[in-house]
Amino acid sequence: MEKRRSPWAWIPTLYVAEGLPNVIVTALAVLIYMQLGMSDTEIGLYTGWLGLPWIIKPLWSPFVDLYKTKRWWVLAMQMLIGASLGGVAFTLNTPFWFQGTMFCFFLMAFSSATHDIAADGYYMLELDEHQQSWFVGIRNTFYRLAVIFVNFGLVVIADQLQRIYPDSQAYTWSLVFYGMAALFIGLWLWHTRMMPRADEDVSRKAEASEVWRGLKEMLWSFFTKMPWRPLLAAIVFILFFRFPEALLNAMSKTFLTRPQEDGGLGLTLAQYSLSYGFLGLIGLLSGGIIGGWIASRDGLRRWLWPLVCAITLPDIVYVYMSYMLPSNMFVVSACIFVEQFGYGVGFTALTLYMLYFAQGQYKTSHYALCTGLSYLGLMLPGMLSGYLKDAVGYRTFFLIVMLSCIVTFVVAAMIHIDPEFGKKKRADGK
Numbered sequence: 001m002e003k004r005r006s007p008w009a010w011i012p013t014l015y016v017a018e019g020l021p022n023v024i025v026t027a028l029a030v031l032i033y034m035q036l037g038m039s040d041t042e043i044g045l046y047t048g049w050l051g052l053p054w055i056i057k058p059l060w061s062p063f064v065d066l067y068k069t070k071r072w073w074v075l076a077m078q079m080l081i082g083a084s085l086g087g088v089a090f091t092l093n094t095p096f097w098f099q100g101t102m103f104c105f106f107l108m109a110f111s112s113a114t115h116d117i118a119a120d121g122y123y124m125l126e127l128d129e130h131q132q133s134w135f136v137g138i139r140n141t142f143y144r145l146a147v148i149f150v151n152f153g154l155v156v157i158a159d160q161l162q163r164i165y166p167d168s169q170a171y172t173w174s175l176v177f178y179g180m181a182a183l184f185i186g187l188w189l190w191h192t193r194m195m196p197r198a199d200e201d202v203s204r205k206a207e208a209s210e211v212w213r214g215l216k217e218m219l220w221s222f223f224t225k226m227p228w229r230p231l232l233a234a235i236v237f238i239l240f241f242r243f244p245e246a247l248l249n250a251m252s253k254t255f256l257t258r259p260q261e262d263g264g265l266g267l268t269l270a271q272y273s274l275s276y277g278f279l280g281l282i283g284l285l286s287g288g289i290i291g292g293w294i295a296s297r298d299g300l301r302r303w304l305w306p307l308v309c310a311i312t313l314p315d316i317v318y319v320y321m322s323y324m325l326p327s328n329m330f331v332v333s334a335c336i337f338v339e340q341f342g343y344g345v346g347f348t349a350l351t352l353y354m355l356y357f358a359q360g361q362y363k364t365s366h367y368a369l370c371t372g373l374s375y376l377g378l379m380l381p382g383m384l385s386g387y388l389k390d391a392v393g394y395r396t397f398f399l400i401v402m403l404s405c406i407v408t409f410v411v412a413a414m415i416h417i418d419p420e421f422g423k424k425k426r427a428d429g430k
Contacts, residue, residue: 311346
């Protein structure tokens with residue numbers, strides 16, 4: 001019988017492996033393509049497509065349950081992620097660098113989305129309920145550390161390499177990705193040794209037709225769980241609550257790093273990594289903690305409108321920076337911190353509402369569908385954001401972002417929330 005290993009041996013590294021490819025595809029790719037000379041129109045359109053696997057992953061998650069084991073899927077996807085990282089490194093220096101890197105990034109996105117399904121499933125099978133609760137903070141912490149490592153660590157490494165090779169951006173990023181490929185092969189080797197074979201992690205014998213039938217039942221229950229008017233309001237809310245952020249997401253990164261003659265701030269990679277990759281993430285995390293605390297104290301309905309204001313109004317800092325073009329890094333970092341802090345606070349409203357909406361039968365699957373709709377709401381406006389920015393310039397674009405905040409207020413006014421949902425219960429049960 002296999003000796004049971006401590007969860008400490010594999011949980012931290014498993015969730016580092018879950019976080020790394022996600023942030024590479026969704027954030028680092030934008031920076032790389034900008035440095036390689038692509039326009040904001042092209043960046044917004046093409047990197048927007050890379051979010052598709054996370055949108056549709058609920059549709060193939062039943063097959064991860066049906067074929068092989070969760071452990072097998074985790075290890076297989078880590079190998080594919082490592083191969084795709086190596087593919088990006090190789091194709092960056094070829095004549096077909098764009099087609100090659102896009103293919104590898106999409107393979108990475110598909111593998112990462114599948115890895116998310118398998119890793120979370122394995123986590124629930126290998127650990128009992130007490131361990132799951134105890135380690136949830138640990139796994140989230142190491143996931144966030146992976147985000148910091150990419151947005152801060154890898155960008156700083158690339159900046160130092162570009163000081164050594166000042167006219168070879170593709171070559172320097174290639175070196176970074178070869179290093180990441182080696183890291184992922186190391187993670188794969190570590191997990192083949194350290195991830196135990198869970199007793200409940202076995203291949204199911206169900207037929208594919210049974211999976212399709214269960215999928216159809218789940219989808220039918222999702223679209224019939226309430227009358228059509230509140231259902232439509234809920235779907236519209238989930239899709240468009242982050243509409244301003246969807247426009248802002250990629251263009252904020254290009255604004256910070258494009259030269260001032262192009263309307264940007266002209267930050268170096270090192271400055272970007274510190275202000276956005278590190279301090280911005282600190283603001284996001286602290287905002288999320290505070291948003292969760294206030295919503296759990298008095299309930300989501302009580303705090304809905306303050307949360308809506310938090311996720312929208314701080315976007316005004318980009319209007320200020322686009323007009324003033326501050327060179328003081330303290331001012332730039334403070335603006336980014338404020339915007340990311342507000343986003344962290346306000347995002348609590350969407351997360352809690354999706355949990356509220358998903359209550360009932362198929363709770364887990366319905367929540368996964370909600371997250372897919374939320375990603376779709378980010379992807380579609382994001383794909384058009386670069387075209388809009390190139391048409392009007394950064395200053396007018398950020399004014400349009402502020403005007404689009406009206407969308408968030410409108411969709412928030414459409415939904416109904418039980419006043420007691422999320423509210424902390426008193427000792428007497430009231």
